[in-house]
Amino acid sequence: MIGVTSAHSWSASVVKILVTAQRPNFTLPWQESAPAQASGSGFILQDGRKQRLLTNAHVVSDARYLEVQREGDARRFPARVAFIGHDCDLAVLDVLDSAFWDGIRPLGLSRALPALDDQVIAVGFPIGGNRLSITRGVVSRIDYQPYSHSDVDSHLVLQIDAAINPGNSGGPVLYKNRVVGVAFQGIRGAQNIGYAIPIPVIRHFLDDIADGRYDGYPELGVAHLPLRNPALRASLGLPTNRSGVVVARVDPRESAANRLLPGDVLLAIDGAIIRDDGTILIGKQPIEFIELLERKQVGETVFFDLWRSNALLRIAVPLVPPSPDFRFARQYDIAPPYLVLGGLIFSPLSRELLIATQRQLNMPQAQHLLYAWQFGRADGLHALDRERVVLIGRLPHAVNAYADSFLLSAVAAVNDRPIHSINDLPPALESPVQGFHVIRFHDRPDFLVLPADAADASWPAIAALYRVPAMSRLPPSEQMP
Amino acid sequence: MTDWLSLRVACLSAVAGIAGLLPAQPALPTRENSLRDSVFPLRVTAQRTVPAQPWKKEPPERRAGYAVALSSNRLLTVETLVRDSTLVELGQSESARFTAIRLLLTDRERNLALLDVAGTPFEGALKPLEIDEKPPLGENGSLYHIVEGGIFQKGSALLLRGIMEASDETVPPTPAISFLSELPVNGTGAPILLKGRLAGIISRYENSTRLGVLVPGLALRRFAAEAQSGAYRGAAAAGFSWQPLPDPALRAFLRAPESISEGVLVVRTFPGSKAAPILQPNDILLEWDGHHLDHQGYYRDEWLGPLPFSAQIAFSSPGDEIPIAVLRNGELRRDTLTLSAWTDLPSRVPVYDPVPPPWLIEGGFIFRDLSGDYLRAVGGNWLMRANARLVRLFLLGREDPALSGERVPLLVAVLPDEINIGYQEISDAVVTHVNGEPVQSLADILEIRKRDGFIHRVRISDLHIDLVLNREQLTAANARIAAQYRLPQSP
Numbered sequence: 001m002i003g004v005t006s007a008h009s010w011s012a013s014v015v016k017i018l019v020t021a022q023r024p025n026f027t028l029p030w031q032e033s034a035p036a037q038a039s040g041s042g043f044i045l046q047d048g049r050k051q052r053l054l055t056n057a058h059v060v061s062d063a064r065y066l067e068v069q070r071e072g073d074a075r076r077f078p079a080r081v082a083f084i085g086h087d088c089d090l091a092v093l094d095v096l097d098s099a100f101w102d103g104i105r106p107l108g109l110s111r112a113l114p115a116l117d118d119q120v121i122a123v124g125f126p127i128g129g130n131r132l133s134i135t136r137g138v139v140s141r142i143d144y145q146p147y148s149h150s151d152v153d154s155h156l157v158l159q160i161d162a163a164i165n166p167g168n169s170g171g172p173v174l175y176k177n178r179v180v181g182v183a184f185q186g187i188r189g190a191q192n193i194g195y196a197i198p199i200p201v202i203r204h205f206l207d208d209i210a211d212g213r214y215d216g217y218p219e220l221g222v223a224h225l226p227l228r229n230p231a232l233r234a235s236l237g238l239p240t241n242r243s244g245v246v247v248a249r250v251d252p253r254e255s256a257a258n259r260l261l262p263g264d265v266l267l268a269i270d271g272a273i274i275r276d277d278g279t280i281l282i283g284k285q286p287i288e289f290i291e292l293l294e295r296k297q298v299g300e301t302v303f304f305d306l307w308r309s310n311a312l313l314r315i316a317v318p319l320v321p322p323s324p325d326f327r328f329a330r331q332y333d334i335a336p337p338y339l340v341l342g343g344l345i346f347s348p349l350s351r352e353l354l355i356a357t358q359r360q361l362n363m364p365q366a367q368h369l370l371y372a373w374q375f376g377r378a379d380g381l382h383a384l385d386r387e388r389v390v391l392i393g394r395l396p397h398a399v400n401a402y403a404d405s406f407l408l409s410a411v412a413a414v415n416d417r418p419i420h421s422i423n424d425l426p427p428a429l430e431s432p433v434q435g436f437h438v439i440r441f442h443d444r445p446d447f448l449v450l451p452a453d454a455a456d457a458s459w460p461a462i463a464a465l466y467r468v469p470a471m472s473r474l475p476p477s478e479q480m481p
Numbered sequence: 482m483t484d485w486l487s488l489r490v491a492c493l494s495a496v497a498g499i500a501g502l503l504p505a506q507p508a509l510p511t512r513e514n515s516l517r518d519s520v521f522p523l524r525v526t527a528q529r530t531v532p533a534q535p536w537k538k539e540p541p542e543r544r545a546g547y548a549v550a551l552s553s554n555r556l557l558t559v560e561t562l563v564r565d566s567t568l569v570e571l572g573q574s575e576s577a578r579f580t581a582i583r584l585l586l587t588d589r590e591r592n593l594a595l596l597d598v599a600g601t602p603f604e605g606a607l608k609p610l611e612i613d614e615k616p617p618l619g620e621n622g623s624l625y626h627i628v629e630g631g632i633f634q635k636g637s638a639l640l641l642r643g644i645m646e647a648s649d650e651t652v653p654p655t656p657a658i659s660f661l662s663e664l665p666v667n668g669t670g671a672p673i674l675l676k677g678r679l680a681g682i683i684s685r686y687e688n689s690t691r692l693g694v695l696v697p698g699l700a701l702r703r704f705a706a707e708a709q710s711g712a713y714r715g716a717a718a719a720g721f722s723w724q725p726l727p728d729p730a731l732r733a734f735l736r737a738p739e740s741i742s743e744g745v746l747v748v749r750t751f752p753g754s755k756a757a758p759i760l761q762p763n764d765i766l767l768e769w770d771g772h773h774l775d776h777q778g779y780y781r782d783e784w785l786g787p788l789p790f791s792a793q794i795a796f797s798s799p800g801d802e803i804p805i806a807v808l809r810n811g812e813l814r815r816d817t818l819t820l821s822a823w824t825d826l827p828s829r830v831p832v833y834d835p836v837p838p839p840w841l842i843e844g845g846f847i848f849r850d851l852s853g854d855y856l857r858a859v860g861g862n863w864l865m866r867a868n869a870r871l872v873r874l875f876l877l878g879r880e881d882p883a884l885s886g887e888r889v890p891l892l893v894a895v896l897p898d899e900i901n902i903g904y905q906e907i908s909d910a911v912v913t914h915v916n917g918e919p920v921q922s923l924a925d926i927l928e929i930r931k932r933d934g935f936i937h938r939v940r941i942s943d944l945h946i947d948l949v950l951n952r953e954q955l956t957a958a959n960a961r962i963a964a965q966y967r968l969p970q971s972p
Binding site for chain 2: 225226227228230231246248249250262361363364371373374375379399401402433443445446451454
């Protein structure tokens with residue numbers, strides 16, 4: 001149902017965002033793609049005393065130049081990203097030119113989620129025109145679902161039966177003229193299904209940045225089983241009048257580490273009863289219990305009532321910043337770290353690297369990368385290492401003529417020093433073994449050697465020939481927790 | 482090693498240049514009475530097991546090929562033709578009658594199988610062909626197969642070159658001869674004769690290019706001799722892995738004298754092998770059985786030309802003593818290495834399943850051991866598409882001999898029933914404990930099941946708690962699940 005207009009003048013609230021972006025090249029990490037132009041939507045939200053220009057993170061990711069434009073106004077105003085949350089696909093932009101703000105009419109954030117079947121409208125600038133578009137539909141589902149921007153995060157989602165098209169992203173979804181969501185993704189191949197980021201996620205983002213910094217969502221770091229099996233319940237000694245989920249694994253790097261234990265039965269979170277399928281009731285809606293944790297910020301505490309060793313306990317879990325290690329979220333607004341040694345390119349394993357090399361991932365040596373990606377956390381690789389450092393490519397030169405069979409292998413040690421992150425490479429390279437750099441890899445017994453002096457001497461020629469601007473780009477060093 | 486692959490590619494790319502070498506005579510069907518008692522059509526019904534549901538079989542598959550007489554009651558064919566067979570039938574060229582015969586022995590590594598007609602209704606006579614152990618390359622042989630009416634068709638086949646060939650990607654390659662055929666070939670196992678002697682049998686062919694691969698006479702002779710001895714031990718294994726050593730930097734790091742540019746690098750020796758006390762990682766293997774090895778591991782075979790030295794292993798037998806020369810820390814050492822049997826070094830993760838693969842279902846939990854066949858059942862690109870944790874265990878475990886029977890026991894999937902509510906989405910998980918005890922194989926699980934009478938606690942590597950089943954309800958649940966899912970008795 002497209003093109004239904006409203007009496008409200010949305011042009012004072014909803015803007016078009018024009019983006020010039022460049023993605024990094026994850027196989028030649030010192031290079032970037034050609035600048036590409038795209039557009040999205042945004043809107044002005046009244047956040048307490050502040051007026052925020054809100055949009056999706058994916059609209060402005062990797063932006064090199066941003067402009068915003070109001071409907072009916074020929075002027076384009078330069079903008080910049082003030083805050084961005086890739087895990088929740090939201091961003092706030094700054095527009096410094098005060099002329100932009102003249103006549104702006106901020107929208108208010110609704111206090112409550114709309115109910116199923118409530119009629120909502122999506123306002124924005126979808127592709128195919130420069131004028132505002134208004135699409136009307138009803139709320140068809142409220143659910144916990146994956147957010148495709150990061151590929152690893154799931155949050156609450158508002159599903160509406162109105163199409164969300166490219167360009168709509170970042171525009172408001174309104175119920176009774178108040179914002180209940182930010183349009184952000186659709187389903188390829190499905191008609192008239194659109195998704196919006198709902199109020200709790202928007203609220204979480206705005207509260208997070210209130211201190212001038214975005215911390216992101218804390219992770220509990222617990223794998224749990226539903227407690228629907230009577231034998232499992234009985235083995236835990238759980239009284240029949242209790243319900244909950246049983247903790248099956250605790251991530252040593254997230255909030256629950258050393259607080260929750262395998263075998264604990266989580267009975268309630270902040271007083272809300274957890275049912276045997278892992279849901280709690282919010283109103284009459286069953287929602288994953290993790291949703292209550294989702295509404296908390298890093299630094300806050302969540303309380304669990306739990307059953308441990310045949311006794312009831314209340315455990316406080318202070319929420320810590322999430323660990324990015326071995327999580328493999330999509331990466332944006334970063335310059336990929338790398339190091340070139342004798343023409344061999346080393347870079348951390350990332351989702352982008354897997355995507356860029358997907359045609360070569362059927363080689364046996366690349367299998368460790370798939371394993372680390374899918375099972376690194378479950379199998380505790382991140383308890384030892386910060387990341388996997390991969391030999392991602394070879395800039396051919398006489399010094400590295402025999403290295404091809406090692407491409408896409410993950411480095412375990414260099415010169416007998418273990419490699420926990422790419423920052424471990426430079427110190428390891430300071431101590432060659434008998435004049436050679438000896439590089440060993442995960443899951444293969446053979447090893448690669450480079451004559452140290454020849455590798456060092458090759459740099460000027462390789463840098464000039466392949467136009468590599470610097471031998472390395474490394475992130476600031478961090479200690480393993 | 483990839484040597485055989487590159488050879489195969491080289492061989493295929495040479496087609497255009499070689500096609501003109503074949504004689505231009507037409508291949509007409511001929512009445513070839515002399516081969517009537519030596520070459521027989523073979524009809525095979527095969528059914529593969531479904532690896533994730535090992536009690537089930539795929540729909541029956543029909544294959545046709547050939548067998549050649551080896552003695553008065555035995556015949557040879559290729560293993561790939563009779564793999565997973567449920568019925569093997571031997572025909573006669575001039576009659577439409579097929580007779581069920583016995584499959585005595587198969588060897589997947591050598592891609593050969595031994596058939597027996599003794600005690601079967603087969604009434605014909607078998608007249609063995611004389612085997613030409615080393616048919617010369619570059620010669621035109623005669624390829625025979627049978628066409629409609631039971632008539633032998635004869636065509637020219639040019640023996641091209643020695644290659645390394647594996648029956649599938651999970652077994653080590655063995656030496657073979659590539660050939661270019663005048664005829665489109667209509668079945669594996671068909672013979673190529675050279676001056677009336679059996680040069681080999683066809684293991685693979687591609688009618689679009691007319692190229693094929695021949696298991697040569699020498700391999701047939703060795704297999705036959707060992708099989709007839711009654712104590713068949715299968716292919717030989719050297720007990721170590723190696724890699725080419727062309728890199729001068731690596732050679733210098735290993736302190737190889739600059740004057741020596743040959744030899745390959747010993748990467749690791751397999752525990753329990755005869756190589757373990759003799760070779761060490763980082764040794765440079767210079768000579769194998771009197772042959773000098775170049776830095777790719779090739780030697781010049783007098784008959785087949787340049788081949789990797791693994792060809793020599795394939796032509797050897799378990800127990801053979803092989804003189805070797807290695808360079809260790811710059812020092813030349815000579816020793817003798819005794820070859821093991823391939824089957825004496827069972828992998829922790831076998832590349833293929835025994836038939837039938839053992840399994841157990843308890844409370845709807847399907848248990849079996851991990852194997853290459855299990856992963857390959859995912860289909861093409863299984864290295865990428867199968868469960869990455871299991872693929873990694875396979876790659877690490879296939880060359881890791883498990884001398885005390887360790888395997889990787891799996892909880893393959895859960896057959897939904899009320900007893901296993903809450904666990905039904907678990908699949909492809911590695912089982913670490915059963916009834917509170919660590920397990921390292923399905924055999925361990927079966928042992929615990931036999932001892933305790935039930936399995937009521939299972940721990941998998943993903944989770945740090947036990948999956949618990951109601952002990953009192955297990956017997957009834959097992960009966961219910963067996964009936965519901967039509968399960969046979971566990972083997």
